Amino acid sequence: MIALRRGFLRWVARHPSSPGALLLGPAGLWLVAFFLLPILILLVYSVMPRGAYGGVAPGFTIEHYRRFLDPLYLGILRRTVWLSFLCTIACLVLAYPTAYFIARSGRRRNLLLFLAVLPFWTSSLVRTYAMIFLLRDSGLINRLLIDAGLIQAPLRLLYTEGAVLAGLVYGALPFMILPIYASLEKLDPALLEAAEILGARPWARFTRIVWPLTLPGIVAGSLLVFVPSLGSFVVPDLLGGARQMMIGNLIQNQFGPARNWPFGSAAAFAVMALVMVAMLGVLRVGDPQGPAARDRA
Amino acid sequence: MPASIPDEPAVEFRGVTKRYGSTPAVRDLSFTVGRGEFFSLLGPSGCGKTTTLRLLAGFETADEGEIRLSGEVVNRRRPYERDLAMVFQNYALFPHLSVERNVAFGLEQRKRPSAEIRSRVHAALELVRLDPGTYAPRQPSELSGGQRQRVALARALVLEPRVLLLDEPLGALDLKLRKEMQVELKALNQQLGVTFIHVTHDQEEALAMSDRLAVMDQARVAQLGTPAEIYENPRTAFVADFIGEANFLEGRVTGDTTRPGDRAATGQERMEVVSTVGAFTIPVTAGISTGNGVRIAIRPEWLDLCSPEVAPPGENAIPATVQDLVYLGETIHVRVTLSDGQVMVIALRNEGQLTRPLAWGRGDRCLVVWRPEDCQVLEG
Numbered sequence: 001m002i003a004l005r006r007g008f009l010r011w012v013a014r015h016p017s018s019p020g021a022l023l024l025g026p027a028g029l030w031l032v033a034f035f036l037l038p039i040l041i042l043l044v045y046s047v048m049p050r051g052a053y054g055g056v057a058p059g060f061t062i063e064h065y066r067r068f069l070d071p072l073y074l075g076i077l078r079r080t081v082w083l084s085f086l087c088t089i090a091c092l093v094l095a096y097p098t099a100y101f102i103a104r105s106g107r108r109r110n111l112l113l114f115l116a117v118l119p120f121w122t123s124s125l126v127r128t129y130a131m132i133f134l135l136r137d138s139g140l141i142n143r144l145l146i147d148a149g150l151i152q153a154p155l156r157l158l159y160t161e162g163a164v165l166a167g168l169v170y171g172a173l174p175f176m177i178l179p180i181y182a183s184l185e186k187l188d189p190a191l192l193e194a195a196e197i198l199g200a201r202p203w204a205r206f207t208r209i210v211w212p213l214t215l216p217g218i219v220a221g222s223l224l225v226f227v228p229s230l231g232s233f234v235v236p237d238l239l240g241g242a243r244q245m246m247i248g249n250l251i252q253n254q255f256g257p258a259r260n261w262p263f264g265s266a267a268a269f270a271v272m273a274l275v276m277v278a279m280l281g282v283l284r285v286g287d288p289q290g291p292a293a294r295d296r297a
Numbered sequence: 298m299p300a301s302i303p304d305e306p307a308v309e310f311r312g313v314t315k316r317y318g319s320t321p322a323v324r325d326l327s328f329t330v331g332r333g334e335f336f337s338l339l340g341p342s343g344c345g346k347t348t349t350l351r352l353l354a355g356f357e358t359a360d361e362g363e364i365r366l367s368g369e370v371v372n373r374r375r376p377y378e379r380d381l382a383m384v385f386q387n388y389a390l391f392p393h394l395s396v397e398r399n400v401a402f403g404l405e406q407r408k409r410p411s412a413e414i415r416s417r418v419h420a421a422l423e424l425v426r427l428d429p430g431t432y433a434p435r436q437p438s439e440l441s442g443g444q445r446q447r448v449a450l451a452r453a454l455v456l457e458p459r460v461l462l463l464d465e466p467l468g469a470l471d472l473k474l475r476k477e478m479q480v481e482l483k484a485l486n487q488q489l490g491v492t493f494i495h496v497t498h499d500q501e502e503a504l505a506m507s508d509r510l511a512v513m514d515q516a517r518v519a520q521l522g523t524p525a526e527i528y529e530n531p532r533t534a535f536v537a538d539f540i541g542e543a544n545f546l547e548g549r550v551t552g553d554t555t556r557p558g559d560r561a562a563t564g565q566e567r568m569e570v571v572s573t574v575g576a577f578t579i580p581v582t583a584g585i586s587t588g589n590g591v592r593i594a595i596r597p598e599w600l601d602l603c604s605p606e607v608a609p610p611g612e613n614a615i616p617a618t619v620q621d622l623v624y625l626g627e628t629i630h631v632r633v634t635l636s637d638g639q640v641m642v643i644a645l646r647n648e649g650q651l652t653r654p655l656a657w658g659r660g661d662r663c664l665v666v667w668r669p670e671d672c673q674v675l676e677g
Contacts, residue, residue: 190385190386190389191389193356193383193385193389194383194389195391196375196377197354197355197377197381197382197383198377198402198403198406198456199377199403199406199407200377201406204406208402209391212393213393
C-alpha cells in the first residue's frame, strides 16, 4: 500500500501539468483497496484446492472451473442470463415510453422523475417482501381474482420464473428510465422538426432520429439493468424459492452454508468474464459515432 | 399534390391569428409573397416573426385565418405534407449522419431510387460550393460553422421545394462570412426561382437581401414594402427607429401657407411647424392640417451641419451645439445638442481631403440643416 502510494505520488510529481489527476487519488485508493485487492484474492482462491475446514489449502488446481461446466451449474447460468436478458428487455419496453413521456412533460418533469425513483426510498428487501404479499396463494392478486369469480383455486404466482422476473424488473426499472430520460432530454427538438419538414412521418422520425440518438442512453440503461440482474440473489431467493436459483444464489451458497470458497470464487469469475465480454460488445454497438455506427451508416 | 395555378401567390396569409394562452403571438396577419420573391420578416425578438414562419412550416397551427401555399389552404396539413424546405437557426444537422446522408434524408423519405439520390445530393453540394468528394463522407462535427450552413442549405435545396424557409440562417456566422452568404443566398434565389421566406432581426441583412420585407412589431406587421420604401418612408416611429437610425422631432403645424420665396425655389407646397427647438417646414401631407401635432423622422445621413452664419436658402435649419464626434471610417457621426437638450445624430460622409468633417469640435455652435422633403411625417 505504501509503495503504491509512493508510486502514485511520484507519478503525480512527474506530471505537474495534470494536477487534475490528483482528484482521482481518493477514489483510486478506495478502488484499489476495496475492489482490486479483493478481486485478486478471489482470483487466487479460485485456483487453489479447498481447505479441510473451509478456506483454501496450498496448491494449484483448475478443478473448480471444470466443476462449473457441470450441466447443473450451466443450467443455472443459462437461467440467470435468460432472466437477466428478459428483465432488460422488459425494462426497456416499459422505460422508453415512460422516459419519453417525462422528457416531454415540461414543468412537471421533475415531479414525474421524482415519482419514478420514489420506490428507492424504501429498502429493496421490504419491497421484495411486499411482492410476496401480492403474489402468494392467499395474496392480494389471488384473493381479488377469486372474489371476482374469475378463478376457483388460487393461481401459482409465487416461486415461479415469472415472479422472479417481476421482482427483477421492479427493482431495475428506474435504472433504465433515468439514462434514457437523460438522452431524450438532450435531444434537440429542432432535429425532429428538421426531419419532419424534410418529409419524415412520426415512425420514420423515431427510427431514423430519436432511436439512434438515444442509443447511448439505451445502452447505459441496459448495462445498469443487465449486470446487476446477473448477480442478484435476494429476489430469486425470496420470490423464486429453491427451484428458481440464479447464479447469485449459487455463489452466496458456496461462500455461506457450503463453505466452498474456491468454487464460489471460480463461479464468480466465470460470471465476471461473461459480463466483460458482453460489455465490450455492447459498448462497441452503443457509441453513436463509433466504428459500429459507421458501418451501419 | 394537385397542379397549382400559376397566377396564385406562392404564400398567402389571410387574417392569421395565433395565441399562446391569451397573449397573441401573431394578430390578424395578412400578406402575400409572389413566386420567386425573396421576402423577409424582420423585427425585434418577440415580435411574432418566428411564429409566422413556424405557422407557415406547420409546426404551429393558426387559431384563426387561412394560410395558403400556391392558392391551396394548408392550415390542416402536417409539415411533411407541405412541400417546403427549411434552414434552421442552428442548422439542425443530424449529428449521427454524414453530410451525404444528411442531404439525402429528404429524398430517402420520398423513396427516390438510390442512384437518383446520389446524383442529386452531389449536385446540391456543388450548388452550395462544397466539393462532394471532400465533404460528403464527413460528419457534421467535423465541419466549420460556414460549412454546416452550406450543408443545411443543400439539405433543403436538394428537394427542389417551392418555398424555402430560412430561420435566422446567418445568425451564427461571423461578419465576413455573413456578408458572403448574403450575396450567395440572394444569387441562389435568383438562379433557382425558389421563393425564399427569411426571418431575421438584422435590419441590414434584410435590406441587403430582400425584394420586399415586412417589419413586425407586437404581433403585427408594422410596415410592408421594398427595402427603399421602408427605409425612406417609414410610417411609424418604430419602423423609422428599427430600420437604420433616425432622429425625431415633434411640433405643431401653424399654417399650410408657404414661406415667401419657398414656392419659387422648389415649386412645392410646404407646411410650417413650430417646435421647442425652432421652426421648420415639412412637405404637405395628407391628413395633417393647421393645429395638428406632428412627429417627424429624419435619417442621420440626410442631415448636414453648417456654421451659424450661412443658412442655405430653402432648407430647414435648427441651431445646435456640437457634443462629440464618433469616427466610423466611412462616416463620421456628429452628435449635437438642440436648445431643449435633445440629441440629434448627423452622419457626415468621410470624403477625404474634399471636406473636413473632423474640423467640427466639441462646443462649436452650428446649424443642423436638411431639405424639407427628407423628413418623414409619422403616423400616430
